[in-house]
Amino acid sequence: MMKIKLLLLFLIIGSVFFHAQTHNIEKNIPERRTYEELEKEFYGSRIEEGNSKSIADYYLKKAKSEKNIIHIAEGYVMLHFEEDLPNALKYLDSLQYITRNSKENTYPARIYLLKGNLYFRNDNLQSALNNYILGLKYAKEKGNKRQIAMAHISIAYLNNYIGKHAETAKVLRHYAYDADYMNKDEKNSLKLNLADAYIEINKMDSAYALIQEGLQDSKKNKDNYRYHQNLGLLGYYNLHSKNYQKAIDGLLECEKYFFTNNNGSKRNHNYTLLYLGKSYAGLQEKEKAVGFFRKIDSLVLKTNYIYPELREVYTYLIDYYKENDDKEKQLYYVDRFFKVDKVLDTQFRYISRELPRRYDTPELQQEKEDITNELTKRKSLFYIVLSLLLISHLLFINVYFKYKKSEKNYKKIAQDLIQSVNENRVGKNRDQETGKEIQSETLPVENTENSEERTPRTISEDIAxxxxxxxxxxxxKDQFLNKGITLGSLAKKIKTNSKYLSEIINTYKGKNFATYLNDLRIDYAISRLANDKKFRSYKIPFIAEELGYNNEQAFTLAFKKRTGTPLSIYLKEIENMSSN
Structure with a gap:
C-alpha cells in the first residue's frame, strides 16, 4: 500500500522502546531524569512531533560527562535519526568506533541494520540491501535471534518494494504469528505490512481482517498515526477492490492528517496522493486524478523521492495531455518520465523488468519524435471516424426499416383480427334477430372430417x-377462464378420466390440452378486448388474471403465439379503429 515505512529497527534492537504518551518537554531537562526515562521521552516525542533533538543532545552530553560507553553509543543512535544522510552516517561511524571492542551480542550487527534503515529512508536500496546482508551475517555469528529476525524482515520489506509480495508475506506472517519474542507494537507493524502484501497477492479477505484489527486496536489505544496508516491501507484495499468512492473517502481523511503539521513521512504523502489519483481515475474523473498526480510531481521535484509507481503517474499524465492535445504539457511529462526512469534504472536495476509495456523508454522516445506528425494522422482518423459514423447510420436505418416492416405486418394481423371480431358480432346480432343458432367467434382451428373417422378406436361413440x-x-359457459384448470381437474368435472379427455381433445380439437385451453382463452380475449372498452382499460396483469393466467408474461406470450401479433399492437389498433 503505502509501501509502509520499515519498522524502525531502533525500536527492537537492543533495548525495547514503547510508544510514549504525549509529554510537555521542558527546555531545561532535569538532571535527575534517568537514561531510561530519556530514551522513552525521545522515542515517544519523535512519534508525536516533540522536542526529540534536545533530548538526544542532553542524553549524549550526560553520557559523555559520566563516561558511560553504553549510553554514549545510544546517544549516537538517537542523534543519527535527527540528521541528514551524511551527518547521520558520521554518528553511526562514531557508534561503530566506540563499540569496536563491545562484548554485547548486539554489535556490530546493530550498526549495519541501522545503516540499512538509513539508506532505505534515503531511497538508496542497493546500499540498504548490502547493509542488511552484513547485519544478518553478524547477527547469526552472535546468535542474536531478534536481530536475525529484523534483518529478514527488512529484506522482506525490500522484496515488497520491488514487487516480490509473496516472499514478503511468507516472512511477515512467520514473525507476526510464530515469533514469541516480538512485542505487541512490533507485531502490529508486521500485520500492517502483511495486509499490504496480501492485497498485492489478492488475498483480500485476509488483508481486510488484518486492517480491521489494526483500525480497532489503534482506535482503542488512541494511536492516531497507526490508525491513519491502517485507514490508508483500507483505502488501498478499496482501490484494489474497485470500490473507488470508499477508497477516496478514507484517503481524503488520511491526506488531511498526513499533510497537517507534517504528520506523515514522504511515503505517506506520496502514496496517499497516488491512490487518491488512481481512485479518481477509476471513477473516470480524470481532472481530479490529474490534480493529485500533478501534486505528486511537485513533491518529487521538492524532495527528490523516487519510487517505481511514478511511472504510472507520468504515463497517465502523458495520456491525459495527449487526449487534450496539450503538446507542451505532454512533452513536459515525457521529459519528467525520462528523468525519473533514469533514476529508477540506476537505483532499481533489478526491477527494470517491471517497466510498463506501453511506456518503456524506446517507445516513449519514438512517441516524442512523432508528435510533429500527429496532426496529419488526426486528419486520417477524422475520415475513419466519419466512415464509422456513416456505417453506423446506415445500419441504424436498416434496423429501423426492418422494424417498421415488422410493425406494419403486426398491424395488418391486428386489423384483420378486429375486422373478424366485428363481422362475427354483426353476424351474431343478425342471427339473434332471425332466431338462428349463434356460431362460435373463435379462430378456425378444428378439422371438418367425418365424425366417424375421428372417433378414437379405444373410446366408444357414445362416450366420445x-x-x-x-x-x-x-x-x-366460459369455464376455461377459471384459474388452475388442469387436464385432471377438467376430466373429473365432466366425469371421465384424463386419458379419454386427452384423446378426445387431440382427436376432435386437433391439439393437446394446454394448446386447447390457451386458444380458448386467447380467442375469448380477442373478442372481449375488441368489444368491451371497460375491459381493455384495465391494466394487463388484471386482464391476464381475469383470463385465468398466473402472470402477465404468460398471457402476452400466449397471445402473440396464437395471433401472430403482440398484444400491445392489437390494443393500439382497437383504439385507432374505434376513434375513426
Missing part, C-alpha cells in the same frame, strides 16, 4: 359424444 357435449358446455 358425451365428452364432446361436456366440452361444449365448458366452452359456452
Amino acid at each position: 359424444q358425451t365428452i364432446l357435449k361436456e366440452l361444449d358446455i365448458f366452452e359456452s
Whole structure:
C-alpha cells in the first residue's frame, strides 16, 4: 500500500522502546531524569512531533560527562535519526568506533541494520540491501535471534518494494504469528505490512481482517498515526477492490492528517496522493486524478523521492495531455518520465523488468519524435471516424426499416383480427334477430372430417359424444377462464378420466390440452378486448388474471403465439379503429 515505512529497527534492537504518551518537554531537562526515562521521552516525542533533538543532545552530553560507553553509543543512535544522510552516517561511524571492542551480542550487527534503515529512508536500496546482508551475517555469528529476525524482515520489506509480495508475506506472517519474542507494537507493524502484501497477492479477505484489527486496536489505544496508516491501507484495499468512492473517502481523511503539521513521512504523502489519483481515475474523473498526480510531481521535484509507481503517474499524465492535445504539457511529462526512469534504472536495476509495456523508454522516445506528425494522422482518423459514423447510420436505418416492416405486418394481423371480431358480432346480432343458432367467434382451428373417422378406436361413440357435449358446455359457459384448470381437474368435472379427455381433445380439437385451453382463452380475449372498452382499460396483469393466467408474461406470450401479433399492437389498433 503505502509501501509502509520499515519498522524502525531502533525500536527492537537492543533495548525495547514503547510508544510514549504525549509529554510537555521542558527546555531545561532535569538532571535527575534517568537514561531510561530519556530514551522513552525521545522515542515517544519523535512519534508525536516533540522536542526529540534536545533530548538526544542532553542524553549524549550526560553520557559523555559520566563516561558511560553504553549510553554514549545510544546517544549516537538517537542523534543519527535527527540528521541528514551524511551527518547521520558520521554518528553511526562514531557508534561503530566506540563499540569496536563491545562484548554485547548486539554489535556490530546493530550498526549495519541501522545503516540499512538509513539508506532505505534515503531511497538508496542497493546500499540498504548490502547493509542488511552484513547485519544478518553478524547477527547469526552472535546468535542474536531478534536481530536475525529484523534483518529478514527488512529484506522482506525490500522484496515488497520491488514487487516480490509473496516472499514478503511468507516472512511477515512467520514473525507476526510464530515469533514469541516480538512485542505487541512490533507485531502490529508486521500485520500492517502483511495486509499490504496480501492485497498485492489478492488475498483480500485476509488483508481486510488484518486492517480491521489494526483500525480497532489503534482506535482503542488512541494511536492516531497507526490508525491513519491502517485507514490508508483500507483505502488501498478499496482501490484494489474497485470500490473507488470508499477508497477516496478514507484517503481524503488520511491526506488531511498526513499533510497537517507534517504528520506523515514522504511515503505517506506520496502514496496517499497516488491512490487518491488512481481512485479518481477509476471513477473516470480524470481532472481530479490529474490534480493529485500533478501534486505528486511537485513533491518529487521538492524532495527528490523516487519510487517505481511514478511511472504510472507520468504515463497517465502523458495520456491525459495527449487526449487534450496539450503538446507542451505532454512533452513536459515525457521529459519528467525520462528523468525519473533514469533514476529508477540506476537505483532499481533489478526491477527494470517491471517497466510498463506501453511506456518503456524506446517507445516513449519514438512517441516524442512523432508528435510533429500527429496532426496529419488526426486528419486520417477524422475520415475513419466519419466512415464509422456513416456505417453506423446506415445500419441504424436498416434496423429501423426492418422494424417498421415488422410493425406494419403486426398491424395488418391486428386489423384483420378486429375486422373478424366485428363481422362475427354483426353476424351474431343478425342471427339473434332471425332466431338462428349463434356460431362460435373463435379462430378456425378444428378439422371438418367425418365424425366417424375421428372417433378414437379405444373410446366408444357414445362416450366420445358425451365428452364432446361436456366440452361444449365448458366452452359456452366460459369455464376455461377459471384459474388452475388442469387436464385432471377438467376430466373429473365432466366425469371421465384424463386419458379419454386427452384423446378426445387431440382427436376432435386437433391439439393437446394446454394448446386447447390457451386458444380458448386467447380467442375469448380477442373478442372481449375488441368489444368491451371497460375491459381493455384495465391494466394487463388484471386482464391476464381475469383470463385465468398466473402472470402477465404468460398471457402476452400466449397471445402473440396464437395471433401472430403482440398484444400491445392489437390494443393500439382497437383504439385507432374505434376513434375513426
